[in-house]
Structures are given as C-alpha cells and as structure tokens.
Amino acid sequence: MRVIVCIKQVPRAQELQVDPVTQTLKRVGVPSEINPPDANALEMALRLKDHLAAEVIVLSMGPTSFDESLERAVAMGADRSILLTDRILGGSDTVPTAYALSETIQKIGGYDLLLCGEETTDASTGHVGPGIAGHLDLPQITYTSEIRIEDGKVRARRTAEDGTEWWETTMPCLCTVNFGCNKPREPTLTGKIRVERGGVVTHWSCADVGIDPKKVGLFNSPTIVAKVDTVRLPARAGRIFSGEPEETVRKLLDALIADRVIVP
C-alpha cells in the first residue's frame, strides 16, 4: 500500500518570542522543525510500514528551505519525498493549499492512505487535511490516535468531544493525526546515509503538476490578514506574596475572601 504524509515546516514553538521593543514576533534566525503533529502523522505511517509492505511518501508545499524537514523525514524512514515549490504559491491560504496539495496527490497517484497532522503549530487551523479530503471526495477521519489496516479497510480511533470513537472506512481515505499520540523516531544511520547520497527530495512546480495558477497564491486566496494587533493583556492587581507558606497562604486566602473571589 502507498501512504502519503503531508507535512509542513514551522518555526520551533518554544523559540517563539516577542520583541519587547517592537512588540512583533521575532522570526529571524528562529530554527525550524517538522510541524509536531505532522511528525506524529509520519511516525504513524512509519509504524504501518514496519508491519505492512507500505511505501511512505512525504509531501510538502513551500520554499526550498523545507528540504531540511523532508530530508529528516526520509532519514526517519520515509521512502521518498516531494516538495511542491513555486513562487506563485506564496501567500496561499487553506483553500488554495488544500487544492494544490490535492492536485499533487493525484499526480503522485496510486495512494491508499493520506495522513496529515491535526493542525499546524504556527497557523493552528486544522483546515487543510479535511480540505484535501473534500477536494478529492475521500472519506475522512480526523483527530485519530491509532490506525489499523484490517481486511483492506481502515479502522481508526478518533478523539471526539465526549469520548473515543472507532470509525471504519474504505481506502483510499484521509486521516488527521492527534498531536502527541506517539513518539516520533529519530533519524537512523542508514536513513542519514541515504540523505547524504542526495536525491531524496523531488521538486515539482505548479506547471509540473498541472496546477491552475488562477487558483493559488495570495491573490486567489479567499481570506487575507488585514492587520495584526499586539495583544496588551489586561492589567492585573498582581499581589504577589513571598515568605513562609503558612503566612503567604493565609495572606492569599484573606485577599481572595476580601475580594469576594471565594466565600469561606
């Protein structure tokens, strides 16, 4: 079977800092990583590969700096990777992104299972995975933490609002994978050697795939970011106590009672 895992490269979440002077996000020199939920999706694909004769292809869309994450994915055990990279894709929101990835998936062809992370840590929409399923009219199971292939069908455990659901569907289908549901493996030595030899990332342009230029990019995205406001958190009283626990706790509880936050 053929599994395609869609990944995005994002700035490392822990490194996100706001410049105290300009109150804007520091971006320059921030190291990148595979979007953590996508790394969980990749690990899920590699576990299927461990047990079944599965081919794992990793797909991303973005600038060529994304090669770094695709190479890491191959070093972890993916068979090959494809980067859809084209200037005209710049500024695409989730609608053109889902469209462009769908077209690329169709160009790859022969797929049985598509996996995406539940959302990205930089944009946090979770819209692209279901968007791809919508474009390709495939069954979708979102927020999964376990996937089994049984009798040619997919059985997936989904974390819903009020409980755990087990869904069964036919292939091909798309599943999105819960952040933190597994521990992504480290790159292997043989994987690193494969990457060293080169040629593990294939670059495709929109023309290579047959993507309609009138349907992608900033201008063809339904949404725009009109402006960004810095959040100024509301001023808080900030009564901070330090000292012996018996005294600090008494002062805290006295204050909470006096301010009618709690009623003894």
Place this chain on the structure above:
Amino acid sequence: MTDGHVLEDKSHFRGVWVFLEHRKQGLRDVSVQLIGEGRRLADLRGAPLTGVLLGDGVDELAKYAIGYGLDRVLVVNDPILEIYRSRPYAQVMAQLIRRHKPEIVLYGASKNGRDLGGRLHAILETGLAADCVKFDIDAEGNLDMIRPSFGGKSLAHILCKKHRPQMASVRRNVFVAPPHDPTRTGEVVPEKVELGPSDVDATLVDFQEFTKEGGLRPEEAAVVVSGGYGLGDPKPFGMLQDLADLLGGAVAASRKAVDSGWVPKMLQVGQTGMTVRPDLYVAVGISGAVQHLAGMQESKKIVVVNLDPKAPLFEIADYGIVGDLFEVVPEMVRQLKALKAAAADGRTTVPATVQ
C-alpha cells in the same frame, strides 16, 4: 463560492447562519453561545439569523433553539444524519448554502465543527477563519474575523472580501450564552436534500464516552486548578485534586505536563488544548508559555504559585505566591479545610466555593 473562476455577485448573499451542534436532545453550549453572537451580527447587518440543525427527529429541538434568539431554523431530518458524519453533513451543508446563499456562517470550533468546516470550505471554495475570538463588521460590510495568532501574543484581523459566505469557527466559552426566552417565536423550516446510502462512506463501530475523572470538566468548572512541569511527576496531581475539590473546581494541566505523560491530553489548557475562562484559575508550577496563556488568559481571576519569581505567568497574575508548591498547596488545603470547619461550626454552613 466559485463557478469556474467567476465569483458569484456577493450581493446575492444575505443573512447569518449558525451551525447547531447537538447531543442527547440538547444543543451544545458552543452553539448556544454562537446564537448570541450571531444575533448581534445579524442585527448589525439588518438580516435574519438562521440556525441549521441536521439530525434525525430534531424538530422539537429546533423549536426550542429559537428561544435563544433565532428567527428561523432550517431542519434536515434523515437517519443518516442521526450522528455526525463528515461526508453527509458536508454534502447537506453545501447544498443548503448553495440554495439559500447566507452571507455569514458560524461553526463551533469543536472537533466536529472543524472537521465539517475544513471539508466544506474546500468544497465551496470560500474563506474560513478558525478559532475567532471577536467579530466586527468593517466599513464595507465585510465580517472582520479576529483570531489569536502566534500563541495568543497577537490578534489577526481576517477578511474574506470577495468570496461568500464568510465562514468562521469559534471555540467554546469565547462568547456568553444568551438567556432562553420560551415565548420567542420563529419558523422551523424543513429542508429536503438528496442523500442516499452511498453518501455514508464511514461507519462508527464503537464509542466509549469519556468518564468524568474527578467529576467536573475544566471547561465547565467555575474554578480550575492547573498543574505544570513544576509538579515533576503524576503523583502531585492528587493534591491539586484535593485543592480543586475544596474550591468546587476541576483539575487541568499545561502542555508540558501532558507531553510528559502525567495526565491525559483532554485536560490540556492552551493553544493546542482547550480554552477555559473560569472565575478563578489557579496555576501551580506553570511557568507560562505563550501557548498556555492562549487558553486561560480570559480567566476572571488568576492565582499563580511558582518557585521562580521570574516565571512569566506572574505578569498576568491577580494574586501569587512565590514558593515551593509542595509546601504551598498542602498548606492551602489545610487552611481551606480549617476555614470550612470554622464556617460550619459558626452561624453558617456555606462551603468554601466561588460566588
């Protein structure tokens, strides 16, 4: 919504819709909260507010929903729609939106709301903004969809100028639920859509409801006691539960505590977890990463307990104790118990709880 590359004239689109999620014959609270905000937006646009209810035998629920402020409810009854299913729900919503052309459609940013919205916005080729915290109408009549970005450190204004409908999702507890007025009148409109067995492309084979560990869920509780990496291992969550019980609250956790495997993911507060806005949020051993702030900064009062006086969370604390949580929390439990006992001995039996 596009037809080839030619966008349909957006002036044809009118009215505000709220997608109504329901469970066990009741509306989900996020949907009720959205009716309140939808009412405000519909009034600003001088247009009707419509609820959309998909299910099997949901006419009574539709009538009841009107009491929260709807003008009408579009209802589709079909056995296939009894439970939420991605494809049939998306197919039905797409048909209804193409038929009636609403200007704005709001969804809860729940698991199912995101599953539906994500699929639908690709089918309809229109804009969808996730996790909005505020809406405005701009000078040109567009919906200004305001959402946190970069872990809550900034707010982005998203506009969908050319495409219709403008769609947005909103998390639970962002807006306040409107009161229910049983005398309010409105129309329940049955809708016919084409739906057959072939639209069911996935089967729910098992469901296990979450047991409510420790009683209350953090999203529902007036008091949330939340533990972070400073707790060191799963065991100290027991004393947090003691504290939460005394305050009539629920226990939650930071992403680091969840990632360390100490507590289940369903207790995680923050950008990739849940949003809470309790009356009182007690953060224990949580330094205060921006991801965490995004999920709790709307709490009415915030108490921070941390050994490190430089922990960023102190910056947004109403009250704080700089100290060892392993001394402070048991002392809080001890003193609260003593206060309760004193109150019980005295003229009143009111337990320590939030007003």
